[in-house]
Amino acid sequence: MKRIKVLVVEDSIFMRNVISDIINSDPQLQVIGTARDGEEALSKLDVLEPDVITLDIEMPRMDGLSVLKQIMKRKPKPVIMLSALTREGAIYTLKALECGAVDYITKPSGNISLDLHTIKDEIISKIKIAASANLPKLKIKSISIESCELGDNVVAIGASTGGPQALTYVLTSLPQNIPPILIVQHMPEGFTKSFAERLDKLCKFRVKEAEEGDYISKDLVLIAPGGFHMTVSKTGRIRLDRAPPIHGVRPAVDPMMTFVARFYKSRAVGVILTGMGRDGAYGMKKIKEYGGVTIAQDEKTSVVFGMPKAAIEEGCVDVVLPLHKIPIEIMWRCRRR
Numbered sequence: 001m002k003r004i005k006v007l008v009v010e011d012s013i014f015m016r017n018v019i020s021d022i023i024n025s026d027p028q029l030q031v032i033g034t035a036r037d038g039e040e041a042l043s044k045l046d047v048l049e050p051d052v053i054t055l056d057i058e059m060p061r062m063d064g065l066s067v068l069k070q071i072m073k074r075k076p077k078p079v080i081m082l083s084a085l086t087r088e089g090a091i092y093t094l095k096a097l098e099c100g101a102v103d104y105i106t107k108p109s110g111n112i113s114l115d116l117h118t119i120k121d122e123i124i125s126k127i128k129i130a131a132s133a134n135l136p137k138l139k140i141k142s143i144s145i146e147s148c149e150l151g152d153n154v155v156a157i158g159a160s161t162g163g164p165q166a167l168t169y170v171l172t173s174l175p176q177n178i179p180p181i182l183i184v185q186h187m188p189e190g191f192t193k194s195f196a197e198r199l200d201k202l203c204k205f206r207v208k209e210a211e212e213g214d215y216i217s218k219d220l221v222l223i224a225p226g227g228f229h230m231t232v233s234k235t236g237r238i239r240l241d242r243a244p245p246i247h248g249v250r251p252a253v254d255p256m257m258t259f260v261a262r263f264y265k266s267r268a269v270g271v272i273l274t275g276m277g278r279d280g281a282y283g284m285k286k287i288k289e290y291g292g293v294t295i296a297q298d299e300k301t302s303v304v305f306g307m308p309k310a311a312i313e314e315g316c317v318d319v320v321l322p323l324h325k326i327p328i329e330i331m332w333r334c335r336r337r
């Protein structure tokens with residue numbers, strides 16, 4: 001059995017050792033080298049030929065973002081960022097995802113996390129997923145979509161691994177006037193707020209982290225907050241709850257899409273983007289059953305094809321499209337008939 005080769009880049013010798021021990025504890029993984037800073041990592045890249053790189057954000061001489069940009073320029077590899085669960089850490093992580101990182105892992109208790117073993121399963125799982133991830137070119141040709149007279153549709157979008165890049169592309173491609181859009185992106189608490197604020201600065205319309213009681217409306221995107229499932233009421237108000245995780249995640253896509261399907265029926269437009277697992281397949285099925293429209297991202301442009309593939313296999317997807325065609329399809333489906 002071929003083992004997945006991992007390069008661990010971390011300035012703390014303690015953290016390098018802990019991360020390496022966790023990775024080597026799985027028979028499918030092997031740490032083939034470590035680096036204490038970005039310059040050392042780049043010097044080892046060609047020699048070691050790793051399958052996956054774990055990369056700390058805060059390092060001396062060359063920070064993680066600078067290293068990531070050089071990796072993606074020289075020889076693109078699946079990179080997983082390690083960051084502190086702080087507002088600043090969230091902002092840097094989101095920038096890293098935009099620059100080509102496949103995924104991220106948040107250290108439970110700061111840069112030196114003595115309790116890193118508590119997320120051992122997450123570390124191992126994400127490395128395995130990253131090893132098989134597709135690395136589509138991020139510089140997709142920008143598109144310009146003209147405004148149109150909108151109907152009364154509601155758009156529900158779900159995404160996971162690779163989602164921040166995909167969502168940024170989709171939303172920044174849309175015109176100023178848009179239908180109400182609800183989004184579930186698998187992210188921890190704190191990260192979704194920073195993600196919404198970043199998108200709000202980039203988009204032509206308002207983007208915010210959803211709050212209990214928010215009304216959905218045109219020209220507004222609401223992103224489910226980390227740690228909460230997000231649904232919508234019959235009157236168009238947001239409901240948040242801390243019910244148990246679904247598919248191991250909270251927020252999950254399925255509850256949001258199920259409620260949108262129930263209350264908006266043929267006016268619902270479901271979109272499932274790149275991500276690992278099956279979350280969203282049931283929700284897309286319900287949208288289809290109630291007469292709505294369903295759209296899935298294709299395999300070629302997905303970082304991880306798991307979630308779109310699961311929905312497609314359910315037989316409930318109307319159209320499968322590359323990422324650059326999805327914003328056009330959303331607006332076409334939501335125009336006034």
